[in-house]
Amino acid sequence: WSWQTIVVGVSFLVFLLTSRHISMKRPKLFWVSAAAPLTSVILSTILVLCFKLKTHKISIIGYLPKGLNPPSANMLSFSGPDLALAIKTGIVTGILSLTEGIAVGRTFAALKNYQVDGNKEMMAIGLMNMAGSCSSCYVTTGSFSRSAVNYNAGAQTAVSNIIMATAVLVTLLFLMPLFYYTPNVILGAIIVTAVIGLIDYQAAYRLWKVDKLDFLACMCSFFGVLFISVPSGLGIAVGVSVFKILLHVTRPNTLIMGNIRGTKVYQCLGRYKETSRVPSFLILAIESPIYFANSTYLQERILRWIREEEDWIKANNEGTLKCVILDMTAVTAIDTSGIDLVCELRKMLEKRSFQLVLANPVGSVMEKLHQSKTLDSFGLNGIYLTVGEAVADISALWKSQP
Template sequence: MGSVDYEYPLGMNNFERVHQVEVPPPQPFFKSLKYSLKETFFPDDPLRQFKNKPASKKFMLGLQFFFPIFEWAPKYTFQFLKADLIAGITIASLAIPQGISYAKLANLPPILGLYSSFIPPLIYAMMGSSRDLAVGTVAVGSLLMGSMLSNAVDPNEDPKLYLHLAFTATLFAGVFQAALGLFRLGLIVDFLSHATIIGFMGGAATVVCLQQLKSILGLEHFTHGADIISVMRSVFTQTHEWRWESAVLGCVFIFFLLSTRYFSKKRPRFFWVSAMAPLTSVILGSLLVYFTHAEKHGVEVIGELKKGLNPPSLTNLVFVSPYMTTAVKTGIVVGIISLAEGIAVGRSFAMYKNYNIDGNKEMIAIGTMNVVGSFTSCYLTTGPFSRSAVNYNAGCKTAASNIIMSLAVMLTLLFLTPLFHYTPLVVLSAIIVSAMLGLIDYEAAIHLFKVDKFDFVVCMSAYIGVVFGSVEIGLVIAIVISVLRVLLFIARPRTFVLGNIPNSVIYRNVEHYQNAKHVPGMLILEIDAPIYFANASYLRERITRWIDEEEERIKATGETSLQYVIIDMSAVGNIDTSGISMLEEVKKITERRELQLVLVNPVSEVMKKLNKSKFQNHLGKKWIYLTVEEAVGACNFNLRASKTNPKKDETEGWNNV
């Protein structure tokens, strides 16, 4: 890079135009702590709406905060009812077969899928802030719960204990979710990055599809393992037990379901074709089995489903060792996953309709419905994407569509459950496979590869971990890699050299802007992260290396010798004592080399700590400036003053301006 003959644009004869950084006024400790906690846990300031309001108004606002139904119900219209009625009936037609199918994934009785589509949606309709989220069981959560609980209790050997553990895990999931919302700890869910969720969901969907080979091939004995190797071994060591009748039926219904989805995707106004396809498959499959007696030829059916509404399950919860530990662990893991999915889905559709949802209120609503669900024979529920997409496309206006769906499920529980007796399991497997194929988002993975290779590695790590290990292993691997990436960003922050854009007062990275020129006699660096103990040593070494490289460059080009090291701290949001010690060491390094250290724009929190540590006094107030432009101007003036009167002290020359 060449050099530039810098002309200070402000004119050093006008000292008043140079603005030095002021130390912020001291704040009481508890006031500062209160502000920090507020910004961390209450960035949206939920209490601002209660300020300067009468008691009656505060009570109503509080009621609406926890029960948004009191906010939208008074404004409900007949037009809304018509739209929500159509949407509710449409998603009920999807919820009934999906509920039965997903309960099977969790190794639970099929009727629990219907129970879980009755009570939780009513709770969410009162407490949820999303207009489009359709509540129910989800495939990934069902698979995860089934996988984790099966490690402690075999659902075939002790189905009663397994069922009670599922209720207990749901209770702990709900308590954990609601606690996150009440204590404003939703940032925990943020550790599940977008790349992590894509890989995890894709891997879980692949595992779910592979496990459906049991029903599609009509196998009686199948592995309890969730990894691809165990599944493939189980499938191909039992080729003599494959049932062609079941396989043909499964392939036909998978083709039918995928065809209807493709049709609805190409013609969005016919969204109801895809939404009705699962229920249509159940009806057609049941009629086919009933008239052909296919159950006698290797096609398994659901069998009897108990009529009636949800029985209480409060007394069935398990709080004894060692099962309680399993229930707590399962509840926390599936609770985080279901929260991530539910909130992500809710926010996506809220963005389409241009309204906002409160993530913490959503956590409270989802947590509460799972707690109540665990008392009423339900297992884990959240807002699945497929059902919410149908709800959105059906034109829902409010959360009342969940109430309509719940009422439709109630009528099914009271009167229609005997009709599912002949529903073939292979049809349920086909429904699951068709739903899961939509979760394998290979286009998103390709996009990650193009945009951010590290995100792609996180995504594939989660996918491979789930497919070749287990759902838990894949999740842990993805989270660990994501956290390591965050730590890497903190431990190895970016630093780069700034140069002046010709004929301007703008300074930019010389590596990115080819026309940015080095300022003679000055090395201008920018640190792009807070300075903490984790990166202090690295930054000291990196700054020293920048100085060495700059001196070598100057020696090679024959430019003006280096005399100033200017550090732009605009992006340094905070600094700890290790960071201050690092600056002190850099100051000593520059002094040994007869260089002057200059700081630019330390933010208030950094400036406050520099002042308290006395570093500011050690450096000198005159060497801290608001902008790179002013710092360069001051240094440039001193360079000229030293040329004019070499014996005169630079600082004195600057002070006499």
């Protein structure tokens, strides 16, 4: 790098950004932004050629051979010591290429309000690489920088790819010597200008406000792609996302619920100011399926809720706790470990003279509880359609007892 390189790069970057701004402010002048990259390449090449700035340490592209890649179909082989390595590399690069291609496609689809079919993208990338492998091509996918440049130039349909491919073919066959004096910094300025318009600051701020883990995955992916590589950035983002999923699965949310005064509606105590505790009842809502991965945590969390409720009752001189109601509206699935959790929890609470009640288990959960004969141990007063029905019926039963 040198000061001449910085001056040339910054100057053309300002020119490209200005042309982009003009086209955005005045849509009729869309051609200004479309012609700016080509104009920058031509002007910078002429500038270097006329003033021989190569001697002033401005890096240029240099010699580029003309012609197409040689055919490589005859090199295809299914034997040899490198076959296993080729298979492993092919699987990894295939997954990364497909991931990158779909990610790029969805980015531009969101900008233009259309949908991307993942199956068609997979077929296109597969056929593209099969054809490319017969002509010594590099692994091909949805190029982020090329797509950004294409989008920034005003391309609207797939015909732009045909025109671009034709232009690349003509350039490879006849025009390669003309790029000898083109500065490398101009290519970087074109890509930077195209990519700047794709950075959605508002979306990142929204992720920060809504979900910190989503924001962490976004930042890891951004800086991974920026400072390492696209595969590394995608891998880091996938790792953070998998960690988030595991965290939600193994640490499901549980809420303590209360009654909204004057109604039969029960909601989270901390979410609504109008809610209040129901005397002698502890109403808990589980907001996830119950699997082997979270059954132990749920048991510990429910018992902790009970201890905290007993401490609150003692501190406020309220009546004794008699019944624990589990609102299972959000429990969409349950496995054998979850069923064992329900059975063990019922036995533990019975030893402490507490009644365990299930409210609104959904169809699939109800079927598994019935098949495991867990419902038999609860009896008629152990399962209700709603929390309100459970509170009303059990309260009436207590009043009828001497």
